[in-house]
Each structure stands twice: as C-alpha cells, then as structure tokens.
Amino acid sequence: MIALAGFISRLLGALYKPVATWLFRPYDGQNGEAGMGLTTGPAAAYLIVLAVSASGLNVAISKLVAERLARGRPDEARRVFRISLGLMAGLGLILAVAFYASAPFLAERAGRPETAAGFRAVAPAIFFVSVMAAYRGLFQGLQRMTPYAMSQIYEQIVRIVVGLFLIWLLAPRSVALGAAGYNFGTVAGAVVGLAYLLVLYLRGEAALPESEPARIGPGQREPAGRIVRAILAVAAPISLIAAVQPLMLAADAWIVIHRLEAVGIAGLQADAALGQLNNAFSVIWLPAMLTNALYISLVPAITESLEQGNREQARLRSVAAYRMTLLVGIPAATGLWVLGDGIYYLIFGGEGGPVLSAMSLGALFMMLQQTSSGILQGAGNIASPTRNLLAGLAVKVVLTYWLTATPLGARGAALATALGFAVAAGLNLLASRRQMGPLMDWTGMWLKPGAAAGVMALGAWWLLPLLEGLLGSVRLAVLADIALAAGIYAAVLLLIGGVQARDLLLIPRIGRPLADWLRRRGLVRE
Template sequence: MQNKKMKNAMQGAFILTLASLVAKVLSAIYRIPLQNLVGNTGFYVYQQIYPIYGIGITFALSGFPVFVSKLIAEQETTASKVRVAQRAFVILSGISVVIVAALMGGAPFIAQAMGDGGLTPIIRCVSLMFLFMPFLAVGRGYYQGIFQMGPTARSQIMEQVVRVGVIIVVAYMAAKQNWNVYRMGTWAMSGAVVAALVSTLYFGRLFWTKLFTRQPHTPVVQPKIPSYKQLGRRFWVEGGTICLFAAIIILLQLIDSFTVKNGLVAGGDSDRAAKSLKGVYDRAQPLVQLGLVIATSFSTTLLPSLTKAVQKRNQTEFKRSAQSMLHICLAISVAACAGMVVLLPQINQVLFGNTEGTRAIQIYVLAIILTALITTYNSVLQSLNVFQPAIIAFGAGLLVKLGLNQLAVTHYGIEGASWVTVLSLAVILGCLFVQVSDALRESLRLDWRFLTKLVITSFGMILAVHFVQLGLLRLFVGAGRLELGALILIIVGIGVLVFGGIAIGLRLFTIREWLTIPYGKRLLKKLEKIVSKK
C-alpha cells in the first residue's frame, strides 16, 4: 500500500514537473516575438511591470498551492481537508484584497518611483489578476494535497496558453496599428487577467460542489483543524518562505524595475536611451528562465524520495538523495550556463535581431547556476521544515541588490546590474550554507572529486562547442537568422552529446543518479553506445 502511494506520488510529481516545464517554456519563449514586434522600448514597458505579474503568478502557481497542498495532506479525513481549504481560501482572499487595493491606489507612486508615470494604467491592470489568486492557489493546492496532479497541470498549461495568445495578438496589433507603447503594455498585461479568469473557471466545479456548498453527510463530531490564527501564522512563515524562494529571480527583477532605468539616467543617458537599454538588459530574463527550467526540473524528481527519507528518519537515505539532487542540479545548470555564455552572441542575434547587451547577458546568465543551487538547498530545508535560515539569507541578498544596484548601473551601465544580481544570489547561497547545522551542511557539501569531474566535463564541452561554432560560422558566412538558429540547434546537440559522453567516461553521476532523471535509463544506454563506438 505504501509503495503504491509512493509510486502515485512520483508519477504525480513527474506530471506536475512536465506541466510546469511546458508552462515555463511558453512563458519564456513568447517574450522573443514580443520584443521583435514592439522593439526595445516596448519590451522595456512590458518588463517593467512583469515582476508584479510574476509575483502574482508565483503566489497562485508554485508558492501558495504547494503550501496549501501540505496543509491538505496533513488532514486525515475528507471533511477536515475541505474545512482547511475553506479557511485557506478566506485567508488568501484577505491577502488578495489588500494587494489589489495597494496596487490600485499606489499605482501612480509606484510608476513615479520606477521613473515613468506612463506605467500607471499597466500597474492597475495587472493588479486585477490578484483577485483570482485565492481560487487558483486553493484549487491547485487542494488537488495536489489529495495527490491528483492532473487538474493543477491542466490549469497551468491552460493559463499560459491563453495569456501568451493574448500577448502575441496584442503585440501584432500594436505593431500594425502603431499603438503607443503604454497602450500596448496595458492590453498585453490584460492577458494575465483573462488567463487567470479562464483558469479559475476550470476550478469552478470544485468550489461550487465542495468548498462553497455544505456537505450533506457532515460528521457530528467535527475533526480538529488549525484555527485561523494558527493557519495565518503558518501562511506568513512557511507559505511566505516558499513564495519568496519561488520568486527569487522575479523579486530581483522588481528591484531592477526601480533602479536600472533611473540609474542609467543618473549616469548620463537620455530618458529614451535608458528605456531602450533597459529593454536590452531584460533580454537575459527569458534565457535565465529557460536555463532554470532545465536545471531544476530534473533535480525536483528526487523530492518525493527526500520526503520519504525524512518521514522514515533515514539519515543515510536523506543524505544520498540530497547529494543526488545537488549533483544533478549543479551539473545541468553549469552545462546550460556554459553553453549559453559561449553561444550568446549568436543566440542574441537569432532571437532579438542584433548583439546589443551580449556582455551584460553573459554575466546575468551566471544566475542560472546560483539560483538552481539556492532552489535545491531550500527544497532540502523545506523537507525538514527549517525556514529561518532561508528567510535571513533571502533578506541579506535583497539588501545587497537594493543597496548596490542603482550605484552600479550609474557607473557601469547594465553590466553593473548583472554583476549585482550575481553577487546578491551568491550572498543568499553563502548565507544558506553558513547558517545550517553541521550535520545538514555535511549533506549539502559537494566533494572535490565531483567538482573536479564537473570542471573537466564542462571544459571539454566548452572547447567542443567553441570549435564547432567557429567551423560552422566560417562555413556559413552571412547566414540569416533562420539559418543561424538551425546552426545553434546543431551545436547545442553536439554539446549535449559531448557533455554526456565525458560525464559517462568520468562517472560524473552514479547509476542511481542517472536512473532518477526522467528517461535517464534510455539516455544512459544511448550515450554508452555512442562512447563505446568511439
């Protein structure tokens, strides 16, 4: 029975990971045609407000639903699960009303603080999506808590498809009819509200038949459930920590919205040039998002085994699972980051039409490695219900970003903002590692043999990608964006094969680690055949 439950949990985690992967890929890719259609300044307008949307979607997609699912899973009866869901909905409704009121009333002040009063209607538009947060967070959390991942997965994909569809249509209309960039931004952000409404309607049956309707067979003796005060405290500490770390990059981007454009103007750029440069700087965000999706989606498949080890108090299994998560996460994030850094001039040209800001983006993508490690460390801490180190570390990182960002931009331009982002993430990672207990630090430590193998594997991949890149670019001089895109895909494929081949040769991963990766067994067999032929 226990094995069947664990198997269902693993299958559910894989379904949810796959849906999250699709949703995040959609969320990253649409920004490329958006930038091509509306230009750097139009992209700047959208990206200035995007962090507010990003925080909202984190609350409704990967922050509060995870916490609500934990609350639901703790309850033993269906009646208690329903009552906890109802109380969670009330608490989240209060939070959402406060956020909407603050954004609606404070929109002019927020826009002025960002250095652009024209952003006011866009802020007010995106604030409306927070009205749907209680429905989405509780709906998704309830189904995840009873190990039904399908509804959550479908709602994620549905929401992103609707939102991306609205944004692309708006961008096309704006380009054809020469809309003002602020009008374009307002209509583009309306896609978030429409998508949230559609996704909320998907959960309509759950709320109408179960959560908003008195159950006919309510037991006489009501099961004991946490009070509003207890739940509120847990929402603040546990739920807040989960949300903060799920939105770590987005919150750093929010600070960028207040400081990068203002810093560029303070450094001598005109208002118009500063807006365009901020749009160039924002090109890094979809690339980092894609890299993180790849890095974290594989390592999170080990979360159920980590949770099982904690429940059984099996220290050896816990350490093994934690080490495996770190190995997989670090290796894939390093490979993704290294490949992007080498290919970024061509990637920038293919995706955005020129190579502006390549150096700043190359610096920014280092965030892939640091954020992937922070996410993994925090997952391990959450499995143990340890939250304080994460909150302190996060606060320290945000203070670094707040304190240094505008100063760095004023003196070093958008490259300064990229370096401060990397520094703030390094501070968060360092604080996390320093604060934990000696026993836990031992589980989170990376041994020198693995790191040495990873350096050799990554360096071998970089050399292969670099020389293949030089050869193909010389062979196809003057290639257009489409042809160049095809060449990049070929080079990436070669890089993956080289990385995988060297990894197998050096035994970078254990057999167990290979097998925990989705399709890892099949991939291992194919790579072993290729290596053996050579």
C-alpha cells in the same frame, strides 16, 4: 510531470518575449527592446504582490495537507484547504483593488509615468492567481502533480496568445499601450488556469477520504485559529522568499533607469537597456525550470519523509536533488557565458549578448538557491532561506546601484544579479549542511561536471565560426553549436564517469532503457 510542464511553460515564455520584441520593433526605434522595457515595471510589481497573496500560501497548503494526510487526518487536510481558500480569495481581492488604485504612483516611482496603464492592466490577475494557488496547493499536497502542471500550460498559452494579440492591436497607437496589452495577457491566462482547476475540483478529482468517526473524538478537531496560524507561519517567510526574485527585477526597473540617466543614457536607450536585462533574466530562468519543479516537489516529499521518521530517505532525496541541479546547472551557465551573444541574437535578434553573458552564472546560482530552499523548507527550516535570500537581494541592490553607473552599464546590473544569487545560494548550502549533514560529493557533483563543461565550452567556442561559414546563417549556426555542445558535454561526462545509472532513471520515458543500454557497455555505474 511538473518538470515537463515547467519546460513547456518556460519554452513558451522564451518564445513569447522574442515575438513580443518583434511586434514592438517597428514602433519604438530600439529593436523592440524599449517596448519590452516598458513591460518590466508592471510585471515586477505584480510578481511582488503575487508573492504575498499566492506563492507562500500555495506551498503552505501543500505542506500542511501532506502533513495531515501522513498522520491519517484527511478531515484536517480538507479544513486546511477550505480555510486557505477563503484567506486567499479575500487577500487577493484586497491587493488587486489596491494595486489598481495605486497604479499612477507606482508608475511614477518607476520613472515611467506612461506605464500606469500597464499597472492597471495586470491588477485583476492578482485575485485570480491567488485563488488558483489554493487549488494548486491542494493538488500538490495530494501528490497529484498533473493538474498543477496542466494549469501552468493552459495559463501560459492563453497569456501568450492574448498578450501578443493586444500588442499587435495597440502598439501602432502607442508603445505604452502595447506594453499594457502585454501585461493584460497575464489576466487572461490566470482566468483560464483557474477555470481548469475549478472544473477538476468540482468533478471530485481532488477528493479526500473521510476520516473514521471513531478516530475523531471530542477535542480532536483542530481549531480554525490554529490552522490559520500554521498556514501563516509557513506562508509568510516563503512569500518573502518568493518576493525576492521579482524584487531583483524591480531593482532593475527602478534603479537602472535612474543610474543610466545619471551617466547620460536616457529615454528609449535606457528603456532598451532595461529590456535587455529583462530578456536576459528570462533566458537564465530556462534551465531553472528543472529546479523550480524540484522545489515544488521537494517540500512535501521531504516533509513526508521526516514526518514518518525516515531521515535517511529525506537525506537521499536531498542528495539526488543537488546532484541533478549541478549536472544541469554547470553546463547551462557555462553555455550561456560562452554563447551569450549568439543565444541572445537567436532568441531576440538584438545586441544584448554581453548582458546575457554577464548574467550567465546567475543561472547556476539561482538553481542552487531554489533546490536548497526546497530542502530547507521541507525540513522545517523556513527562516534560513528567507534571511539568505534577503542577504542576496541586499548585495544585488548595492551592486546594481554602483556598477550600472560605471562603463559596464546594463552589464553591471546583470553581474549584480548573478552575484546576488551567489550569496543566497552559498548561505543556503551552508544551512542545508548544518540541517541535514553532508549532502555534497564534491568530485562527482562539481569537479566532473565542471571538467566536462570546460571541454564543452572550448568546443563550442571553436565550432561556432566554422558553423557560421558552413551554414551561412548565424541563427542556424548557434542552434547547431548548442546541440553539438550538449553532445560534447554528455560524451565527456560519460567518459570520465560523471553519470550514474540512477541519474538517467530520472529522465521520463527514455531514462531506464538508456541506462540499461549504457550499463551493458560499461559507460555508467549504479
């Protein structure tokens, strides 16, 4: 359910930015990319603060609730939630006020004083999302993923509708005000997402069973201070991990502008380059919706297996997660590289294709980084993913500073993002091997998907000009080429034995009948 919600949310987000770009286009003189560039600084800063106030505590609640339920202590699971809710409400309020008050300073540091309104517009969302994360963590810890997923969808829909309406209303007056309207959509979405979860909670849909009084003797009640320390011990490093990806966006927002100005690219041209980077990052996030769902599910699932002493089950879950990540991530990154120009034009209508192609490998490495982080955190290793992602961030910052001022320009910053995720993912893979033992089948997970993706790339490259001539439309040709490329990848993967029946069973609804049909024809094995 989370995977489906993630897909819908990412799909809506992918549609949101092109429409927003189109709404800015008549007013910024840069195909709408400059207007999108003005939204990047406030959005990145908001996500960094949100990582502190929400992301880590969300995962911490789910982990601690799952642990206590596995031990037969729902009373302590309930206390974990209540204490976390108080922490998050207080922290979210403090950070929201501080963020609002420091808006002019943040805008000045980003090199765009006119974005101060955008920083102020998004500030209230910090409080609402922080509180919402507590409820999401509770439902996640209870292994009830539908409320979590639906809150994502409702939040995204409202965010998009309000954001687009405010761009339409405000951009004719000022591109910067339109960008602030885009940022304010986040607040509206957060309010609706929180309201949905709160209604479910008040209706008793997250009710925990009562513990037997005989099992709770004197001194068995866990002290509140210990719960707080346990929450912070899990949340702090995870929050740091969650902050690194928006820090990469912030690095683009705060480094790219200044480095482009150093080589004579300034004003709206620099804003447009930043908009291309922002758009490209949103595209490589699309395939990562799968691993984001895996990450959310892996932490409590692996924790539960290890708490019950079933290490082999935890290992098998980790292997399956890596396998699914690579079966999707390798062709996704390959397709974005080969069809970068066409995909960017299809979605945004601009000329940022070279930037997307340069960032394409980042899709695979981001997916591996997310999955491996979920495995390590579920196994209780919080420190390694944090250190490794910080190492990736350091590489990203250094390379962005260096490559952006070369003839590569924005493509250099995009390549730096991909290499930063590559460093973080590589270090995580080594750490997960040390933690859980060998988890990779190199032939089945890397070689066969890689070979199928290579054939797919050649086919997509050869077919695109033919489809353009046949269909008379670049956008239709790109859509048809993507569909044909996916078919080529699937066919080659089946022919070389790269798909197993258990892989197909992970597909909702059609997975089992498809696996049975292919098994009868000898195209898949168990």
